[in-house]
Amino acid sequence: MAGELFTYTLRLGDSALILAQRLAEWTGHAPILEEDMALANLGLDLLGQARSFLTYAGEIEGKGRGEDDLAFHRDAWEFRNVTLAELPNGDFAQTMARHLLFAGWYELVLQGLTRSTDERLAAIAEKGVKEMAYHWRHAAEWTIRLGDGTEESHRRMQAGLEAVWGHMPELFAADAVDEAMLAAGIGADLAAIRPIWDARVDAVLAEATLGRPQGRVRSNGKQGVHSEYLGHILAEMQFLQRAYPGMEW
Protein backbone atom coordinates (compact mmCIF):
# COMPACT_ATOMS: atom_id res chain seq x y z
CA MET A 1 0.00 0.00 0.00
CA ALA A 2 2.79 2.43 0.88
CA GLY A 3 4.40 1.61 -2.47
CA GLU A 4 1.22 2.48 -4.34
CA LEU A 5 0.67 5.65 -2.34
CA PHE A 6 4.26 6.69 -3.11
CA THR A 7 3.80 6.13 -6.85
CA TYR A 8 0.40 7.83 -6.84
CA THR A 9 1.76 10.91 -5.06
CA LEU A 10 4.86 10.95 -7.24
CA ARG A 11 2.71 10.99 -10.38
CA LEU A 12 0.74 13.98 -9.15
CA GLY A 13 3.91 15.85 -8.27
CA ASP A 14 5.84 14.93 -11.42
CA SER A 15 3.04 15.97 -13.75
CA ALA A 16 2.85 19.37 -12.06
CA LEU A 17 6.64 19.76 -11.95
CA ILE A 18 7.29 18.92 -15.60
CA LEU A 19 4.48 21.12 -16.90
CA ALA A 20 5.73 23.95 -14.66
CA GLN A 21 9.15 23.60 -16.27
CA ARG A 22 7.59 23.70 -19.75
CA LEU A 23 5.56 26.82 -18.93
CA ALA A 24 8.66 28.52 -17.55
CA GLU A 25 10.25 28.20 -21.00
CA TRP A 26 7.85 30.90 -22.17
CA THR A 27 9.29 33.50 -19.80
CA GLY A 28 10.55 36.34 -21.97
CA HIS A 29 9.13 34.78 -25.15
CA ALA A 30 5.34 35.06 -24.90
CA PRO A 31 3.45 36.94 -27.63
CA ILE A 32 2.46 39.74 -25.25
CA LEU A 33 3.64 40.89 -21.83
CA GLU A 34 0.38 39.94 -20.10
CA GLU A 35 0.73 36.36 -21.32
CA ASP A 36 4.38 36.24 -20.36
CA MET A 37 3.29 36.96 -16.79
CA ALA A 38 0.28 34.66 -17.02
CA LEU A 39 2.28 31.66 -18.21
CA ALA A 40 4.92 32.23 -15.53
CA ASN A 41 2.17 32.43 -12.91
CA LEU A 42 0.54 29.24 -14.14
CA GLY A 43 3.90 27.52 -13.91
CA LEU A 44 4.47 28.89 -10.43
CA ASP A 45 1.17 27.50 -9.16
CA LEU A 46 2.06 24.06 -10.53
CA LEU A 47 5.56 24.26 -9.09
CA GLY A 48 4.13 24.99 -5.66
CA GLN A 49 1.76 22.05 -5.91
CA ALA A 50 4.60 19.84 -7.14
CA ARG A 51 6.71 20.77 -4.13
CA SER A 52 3.95 19.77 -1.72
CA PHE A 53 3.34 16.46 -3.50
CA LEU A 54 7.04 15.58 -3.86
CA THR A 55 7.81 16.45 -0.24
CA TYR A 56 5.02 14.12 0.82
CA ALA A 57 6.15 11.39 -1.61
CA GLY A 58 9.61 11.52 -0.05
CA GLU A 59 8.10 11.13 3.43
CA ILE A 60 5.98 8.16 2.35
CA GLU A 61 9.03 6.48 0.83
CA GLY A 62 10.92 6.98 4.08
CA LYS A 63 14.40 6.88 2.60
CA GLY A 64 15.26 10.44 3.44
CA ARG A 65 14.64 11.85 -0.02
CA GLY A 66 13.26 15.38 -0.06
CA GLU A 67 11.57 17.37 -2.81
CA ASP A 68 14.90 18.45 -4.32
CA ASP A 69 16.30 14.90 -4.37
CA LEU A 70 13.23 13.72 -6.22
CA ALA A 71 13.23 16.62 -8.65
CA PHE A 72 16.93 16.77 -9.43
CA HIS A 73 18.40 13.33 -8.80
CA ARG A 74 16.16 11.02 -10.79
CA ASP A 75 16.56 10.07 -14.42
CA ALA A 76 13.83 10.09 -17.06
CA TRP A 77 12.59 6.52 -16.51
CA GLU A 78 12.03 7.27 -12.82
CA PHE A 79 9.66 10.14 -13.58
CA ARG A 80 5.95 9.34 -13.42
CA ASN A 81 4.35 12.39 -15.05
CA VAL A 82 1.69 11.98 -17.71
CA THR A 83 3.26 12.33 -21.15
CA LEU A 84 1.03 15.30 -22.01
CA ALA A 85 2.95 17.44 -19.50
CA GLU A 86 6.29 16.97 -21.27
CA LEU A 87 5.12 17.75 -24.82
CA PRO A 88 6.87 20.76 -26.37
CA ASN A 89 5.24 24.18 -26.13
CA GLY A 90 4.91 24.59 -29.90
CA ASP A 91 3.30 27.94 -30.63
CA PHE A 92 1.09 29.78 -28.15
CA ALA A 93 -2.01 27.99 -29.45
CA GLN A 94 -0.46 24.58 -28.86
CA THR A 95 0.53 25.56 -25.33
CA MET A 96 -3.06 26.63 -24.66
CA ALA A 97 -4.39 23.40 -26.19
CA ARG A 98 -2.13 21.38 -23.89
CA HIS A 99 -3.22 23.45 -20.92
CA LEU A 100 -6.90 23.09 -21.78
CA LEU A 101 -6.58 19.31 -21.71
CA PHE A 102 -4.32 19.22 -18.66
CA ALA A 103 -5.98 21.86 -16.45
CA GLY A 104 -9.42 20.51 -17.31
CA TRP A 105 -8.26 17.13 -16.00
CA TYR A 106 -5.98 18.13 -13.12
CA GLU A 107 -8.59 20.42 -11.57
CA LEU A 108 -11.08 17.54 -11.52
CA VAL A 109 -8.48 15.14 -10.09
CA LEU A 110 -7.66 17.59 -7.29
CA GLN A 111 -11.35 18.18 -6.69
CA GLY A 112 -11.76 14.43 -6.22
CA LEU A 113 -8.74 14.34 -3.92
CA THR A 114 -10.24 16.96 -1.59
CA ARG A 115 -12.43 14.06 -0.41
CA SER A 116 -9.47 11.68 -0.04
CA THR A 117 -9.15 9.70 3.18
CA ASP A 118 -5.46 10.66 3.07
CA GLU A 119 -5.51 13.97 4.92
CA ARG A 120 -2.26 15.21 3.48
CA LEU A 121 -3.31 14.66 -0.15
CA ALA A 122 -6.68 16.23 0.63
CA ALA A 123 -5.00 19.32 2.09
CA ILE A 124 -2.68 19.80 -0.91
CA ALA A 125 -5.61 19.29 -3.27
CA GLU A 126 -7.83 21.71 -1.37
CA LYS A 127 -5.20 24.39 -1.90
CA GLY A 128 -4.44 23.55 -5.52
CA VAL A 129 -7.97 23.12 -6.79
CA LYS A 130 -8.73 26.80 -6.30
CA GLU A 131 -5.67 27.71 -8.36
CA MET A 132 -6.52 25.26 -11.13
CA ALA A 133 -9.92 26.91 -11.57
CA TYR A 134 -8.04 29.95 -12.91
CA HIS A 135 -5.91 27.73 -15.15
CA TRP A 136 -8.94 26.11 -16.71
CA ARG A 137 -10.64 29.41 -17.34
CA HIS A 138 -7.53 30.97 -18.86
CA ALA A 139 -6.98 28.08 -21.26
CA ALA A 140 -10.68 27.95 -22.16
CA GLU A 141 -10.82 31.69 -22.86
CA TRP A 142 -7.83 31.54 -25.19
CA THR A 143 -9.09 28.43 -26.94
CA ILE A 144 -12.35 30.23 -27.69
CA ARG A 145 -10.68 33.49 -28.68
CA LEU A 146 -8.24 31.83 -31.05
CA GLY A 147 -10.61 29.17 -32.36
CA ASP A 148 -13.39 31.66 -33.07
CA GLY A 149 -10.94 34.32 -34.21
CA THR A 150 -9.29 34.82 -37.58
CA GLU A 151 -8.75 32.16 -40.19
CA GLU A 152 -5.10 31.93 -39.15
CA SER A 153 -5.75 31.76 -35.39
CA HIS A 154 -8.43 29.12 -35.98
CA ARG A 155 -6.03 27.05 -38.09
CA ARG A 156 -3.32 27.27 -35.42
CA MET A 157 -5.63 26.43 -32.54
CA GLN A 158 -6.95 23.39 -34.37
CA ALA A 159 -3.40 22.32 -35.22
CA GLY A 160 -2.39 22.78 -31.57
CA LEU A 161 -5.20 20.51 -30.44
CA GLU A 162 -4.28 17.89 -33.03
CA ALA A 163 -0.65 17.96 -31.82
CA VAL A 164 -1.47 17.12 -28.19
CA TRP A 165 -4.79 15.29 -28.32
CA GLY A 166 -3.34 11.80 -28.76
CA HIS A 167 -1.86 11.96 -25.27
CA MET A 168 -5.23 12.64 -23.63
CA PRO A 169 -6.40 9.02 -23.17
CA GLU A 170 -3.47 8.42 -20.78
CA LEU A 171 -5.03 10.92 -18.38
CA PHE A 172 -7.96 8.58 -17.85
CA ALA A 173 -6.25 5.19 -18.20
CA ALA A 174 -6.46 3.74 -14.68
CA ASP A 175 -3.82 1.12 -13.88
CA ALA A 176 -3.29 -1.06 -10.78
CA VAL A 177 -1.99 1.90 -8.76
CA ASP A 178 -5.03 4.05 -9.56
CA GLU A 179 -7.37 1.19 -8.80
CA ALA A 180 -5.73 0.37 -5.47
CA MET A 181 -5.83 4.02 -4.43
CA LEU A 182 -9.47 4.38 -5.47
CA ALA A 183 -10.42 1.23 -3.57
CA ALA A 184 -8.68 2.58 -0.47
CA GLY A 185 -10.68 5.82 -0.69
CA ILE A 186 -7.45 7.72 -1.35
CA GLY A 187 -7.34 8.33 -5.09
CA ALA A 188 -9.58 10.22 -7.50
CA ASP A 189 -12.11 8.30 -9.59
CA LEU A 190 -10.83 8.70 -13.17
CA ALA A 191 -13.85 6.95 -14.68
CA ALA A 192 -16.20 9.38 -12.93
CA ILE A 193 -14.11 12.36 -14.03
CA ARG A 194 -14.08 11.40 -17.70
CA PRO A 195 -17.65 12.39 -18.64
CA ILE A 196 -17.30 15.70 -16.77
CA TRP A 197 -14.07 16.41 -18.63
CA ASP A 198 -15.62 15.46 -21.98
CA ALA A 199 -18.58 17.75 -21.39
CA ARG A 200 -16.54 20.77 -20.36
CA VAL A 201 -13.98 20.39 -23.15
CA ASP A 202 -16.65 19.74 -25.78
CA ALA A 203 -18.51 22.87 -24.68
CA VAL A 204 -15.37 24.97 -25.13
CA LEU A 205 -14.56 23.40 -28.51
CA ALA A 206 -18.11 24.04 -29.71
CA GLU A 207 -17.98 27.70 -28.72
CA ALA A 208 -14.54 27.96 -30.30
CA THR A 209 -15.86 26.43 -33.56
CA LEU A 210 -13.13 23.80 -33.31
CA GLY A 211 -13.38 20.13 -34.14
CA ARG A 212 -12.66 17.43 -31.59
CA PRO A 213 -9.57 15.53 -32.76
CA GLN A 214 -9.66 11.75 -32.92
CA GLY A 215 -6.01 10.68 -32.70
CA ARG A 216 -4.51 8.54 -30.00
CA VAL A 217 -0.90 7.57 -29.44
CA ARG A 218 0.72 5.08 -27.11
CA SER A 219 1.66 7.05 -24.05
CA ASN A 220 2.65 5.62 -20.70
CA GLY A 221 4.47 8.36 -18.86
CA LYS A 222 2.71 7.33 -15.66
CA GLN A 223 4.57 4.02 -15.87
CA GLY A 224 7.89 5.72 -16.58
CA VAL A 225 7.86 5.25 -20.36
CA HIS A 226 8.39 8.71 -21.77
CA SER A 227 8.65 10.55 -25.05
CA GLU A 228 12.05 11.71 -26.27
CA TYR A 229 11.26 15.16 -24.89
CA LEU A 230 11.57 14.43 -21.18
CA GLY A 231 15.31 13.83 -21.25
CA HIS A 232 15.87 17.23 -22.81
CA ILE A 233 13.74 18.92 -20.14
CA LEU A 234 15.71 17.19 -17.38
CA ALA A 235 19.04 18.07 -18.98
CA GLU A 236 18.21 21.72 -18.47
CA MET A 237 16.22 21.47 -15.23
CA GLN A 238 18.76 19.27 -13.45
CA PHE A 239 21.98 20.73 -14.81
CA LEU A 240 23.09 22.57 -11.69
CA GLN A 241 22.51 19.65 -9.32
CA ARG A 242 24.16 17.24 -11.75
CA ALA A 243 27.23 19.46 -12.11
CA TYR A 244 27.41 20.41 -8.43
CA PRO A 245 25.59 17.72 -6.42
CA GLY A 246 24.13 19.00 -3.17
CA MET A 247 24.71 22.63 -4.14
CA GLU A 248 22.58 25.04 -2.10
CA TRP A 249 21.90 28.76 -2.36
Add this chain to the structure above:
Amino acid sequence: MSAASAMASLDEARVWRVLAEVGDPELPFLSVIDLGIVRGVSLAERTVTITPTYSGCPATAVIGLSIAGKLAANGLDFRVDTRLSPAWTTDWITPEGREKLRAHGIAPPPRASADRHALFPEPLAVACPRCGSLDTERLSAFGATACKAMHRCRSCSEPFEAFKCL
Protein backbone atom coordinates in the same frame (compact mmCIF):
# COMPACT_ATOMS: atom_id res chain seq x y z
CA MET B 1 15.99 42.24 28.82
CA SER B 2 17.54 38.79 28.64
CA ALA B 3 16.00 36.07 26.53
CA ALA B 4 15.16 34.09 29.64
CA SER B 5 13.25 36.87 31.35
CA ALA B 6 11.57 37.71 28.07
CA MET B 7 10.34 34.15 27.87
CA ALA B 8 9.09 34.40 31.45
CA SER B 9 6.98 37.42 30.69
CA LEU B 10 5.77 35.90 27.51
CA ASP B 11 2.16 36.32 26.72
CA GLU B 12 0.22 35.59 23.61
CA ALA B 13 -0.81 39.19 23.09
CA ARG B 14 2.84 40.12 22.80
CA VAL B 15 3.42 37.61 20.05
CA TRP B 16 0.44 38.93 18.13
CA ARG B 17 1.71 42.49 18.55
CA VAL B 18 5.02 41.49 16.96
CA LEU B 19 3.23 39.63 14.17
CA ALA B 20 1.31 42.82 13.36
CA GLU B 21 4.67 44.37 12.44
CA VAL B 22 5.70 41.65 9.99
CA GLY B 23 4.84 42.70 6.44
CA ASP B 24 4.37 40.74 3.25
CA PRO B 25 7.54 41.16 1.14
CA GLU B 26 5.51 41.96 -1.98
CA LEU B 27 2.96 44.15 -0.16
CA PRO B 28 5.00 45.55 2.73
CA PHE B 29 2.18 47.82 3.94
CA LEU B 30 0.14 44.69 4.66
CA SER B 31 0.96 42.72 7.81
CA VAL B 32 0.63 38.97 8.08
CA ILE B 33 -2.35 39.62 10.34
CA ASP B 34 -4.02 41.86 7.75
CA LEU B 35 -3.44 39.16 5.16
CA GLY B 36 -5.14 36.57 7.34
CA ILE B 37 -2.42 33.96 6.99
CA VAL B 38 -1.62 33.45 10.69
CA ARG B 39 -3.61 30.38 11.71
CA GLY B 40 -2.53 30.21 15.29
CA VAL B 41 0.04 30.80 18.01
CA SER B 42 0.90 28.02 20.44
CA LEU B 43 2.77 29.02 23.58
CA ALA B 44 3.10 25.40 24.66
CA GLU B 45 4.62 24.28 21.37
CA ARG B 46 6.31 27.63 20.79
CA THR B 47 5.04 27.70 17.24
CA VAL B 48 3.36 30.18 14.95
CA THR B 49 1.32 28.46 12.25
CA ILE B 50 0.82 30.18 8.92
CA THR B 51 -0.94 29.15 5.73
CA PRO B 52 0.33 29.99 2.23
CA THR B 53 -1.77 32.21 -0.01
CA TYR B 54 -0.87 30.37 -3.22
CA SER B 55 0.90 26.97 -3.41
CA GLY B 56 3.76 28.48 -5.38
CA CYS B 57 3.98 31.89 -3.74
CA PRO B 58 7.71 32.55 -3.21
CA ALA B 59 6.84 35.04 -0.48
CA THR B 60 5.71 32.28 1.88
CA ALA B 61 9.25 31.17 2.73
CA VAL B 62 10.35 34.79 3.20
CA ILE B 63 7.37 35.47 5.45
CA GLY B 64 8.25 32.45 7.60
CA LEU B 65 11.80 33.73 8.01
CA SER B 66 10.61 37.27 8.73
CA ILE B 67 8.24 36.08 11.44
CA ALA B 68 10.85 33.91 13.18
CA GLY B 69 13.44 36.69 12.86
CA LYS B 70 11.20 39.44 14.18
CA LEU B 71 10.08 37.30 17.12
CA ALA B 72 13.69 36.35 17.89
CA ALA B 73 14.68 40.02 17.82
CA ASN B 74 12.06 40.52 20.52
CA GLY B 75 13.46 37.68 22.59
CA LEU B 76 10.72 35.29 21.52
CA ASP B 77 12.02 31.94 20.34
CA PHE B 78 9.34 30.49 18.05
CA ARG B 79 9.28 28.04 15.19
CA VAL B 80 7.09 28.72 12.16
CA ASP B 81 4.92 25.86 10.87
CA THR B 82 2.98 25.81 7.62
CA ARG B 83 -0.50 24.36 7.38
CA LEU B 84 -2.34 23.90 4.07
CA SER B 85 -5.82 23.02 5.30
CA PRO B 86 -8.22 24.74 5.52
CA ALA B 87 -6.99 26.49 2.39
CA TRP B 88 -6.46 30.24 2.61
CA THR B 89 -9.15 32.36 1.04
CA THR B 90 -9.13 36.07 0.28
CA ASP B 91 -12.13 36.30 2.64
CA TRP B 92 -9.58 36.04 5.47
CA ILE B 93 -8.05 39.40 4.61
CA THR B 94 -9.17 41.65 7.47
CA PRO B 95 -11.29 44.79 6.97
CA GLU B 96 -8.16 46.80 7.89
CA GLY B 97 -6.20 44.86 5.28
CA ARG B 98 -8.81 45.57 2.61
CA GLU B 99 -8.70 49.27 3.44
CA LYS B 100 -4.88 49.29 3.26
CA LEU B 101 -4.99 47.60 -0.15
CA ARG B 102 -7.43 50.21 -1.44
CA ALA B 103 -5.34 53.03 -0.01
CA HIS B 104 -2.32 51.67 -1.88
CA GLY B 105 -4.12 51.53 -5.21
CA ILE B 106 -4.92 47.82 -5.20
CA ALA B 107 -8.57 46.84 -5.43
CA PRO B 108 -9.45 44.43 -2.62
CA PRO B 109 -10.83 41.04 -3.69
CA PRO B 110 -14.55 40.51 -4.16
CA ARG B 111 -16.20 38.84 -1.15
CA ALA B 112 -17.64 35.36 -0.75
CA SER B 113 -14.85 33.48 -2.46
CA ALA B 114 -15.22 30.58 -0.04
CA ASP B 115 -17.80 29.19 -2.37
CA ARG B 116 -15.61 28.62 -5.39
CA HIS B 117 -18.61 28.68 -7.68
CA ALA B 118 -18.81 32.34 -6.82
CA LEU B 119 -15.50 32.76 -8.64
CA PHE B 120 -17.01 32.18 -12.05
CA PRO B 121 -18.55 33.76 -13.93
CA GLU B 122 -16.88 37.05 -13.09
CA PRO B 123 -18.29 38.31 -9.79
CA LEU B 124 -19.54 41.85 -9.34
CA ALA B 125 -17.43 44.51 -10.98
CA VAL B 126 -14.23 45.47 -9.22
CA ALA B 127 -14.32 49.05 -7.95
CA CYS B 128 -11.51 51.35 -9.07
CA PRO B 129 -9.32 52.03 -6.01
CA ARG B 130 -8.67 55.58 -7.22
CA CYS B 131 -12.07 56.99 -8.20
CA GLY B 132 -14.41 54.31 -6.88
CA SER B 133 -16.12 53.76 -10.23
CA LEU B 134 -17.54 50.31 -10.93
CA ASP B 135 -17.09 50.82 -14.67
CA THR B 136 -13.87 48.81 -14.87
CA GLU B 137 -12.53 46.02 -17.06
CA ARG B 138 -10.08 43.20 -16.55
CA LEU B 139 -6.99 43.45 -18.75
CA SER B 140 -5.30 40.27 -17.60
CA ALA B 141 -6.17 37.60 -15.06
CA PHE B 142 -2.52 37.43 -14.02
CA GLY B 143 -0.34 40.20 -12.66
CA ALA B 144 3.06 40.88 -11.15
CA THR B 145 2.42 38.42 -8.31
CA ALA B 146 0.31 35.28 -8.06
CA CYS B 147 -2.36 37.07 -6.04
CA LYS B 148 -3.07 39.98 -8.37
CA ALA B 149 -4.77 40.67 -11.71
CA MET B 150 -4.57 43.70 -14.00
CA HIS B 151 -7.61 45.93 -14.44
CA ARG B 152 -8.44 49.31 -15.95
CA CYS B 153 -10.97 51.93 -14.97
CA ARG B 154 -13.10 53.19 -17.83
CA SER B 155 -14.12 56.30 -15.84
CA CYS B 156 -10.73 57.70 -14.86
CA SER B 157 -8.74 55.65 -17.41
CA GLU B 158 -6.22 54.54 -14.77
CA PRO B 159 -4.89 51.00 -14.89
CA PHE B 160 -4.78 49.31 -11.49
CA GLU B 161 -4.03 46.02 -9.81
CA ALA B 162 -6.76 43.98 -8.18
CA PHE B 163 -6.35 41.29 -5.56
CA LYS B 164 -7.68 38.07 -7.04
CA CYS B 165 -10.54 36.25 -5.42
CA LEU B 166 -9.35 32.88 -4.12
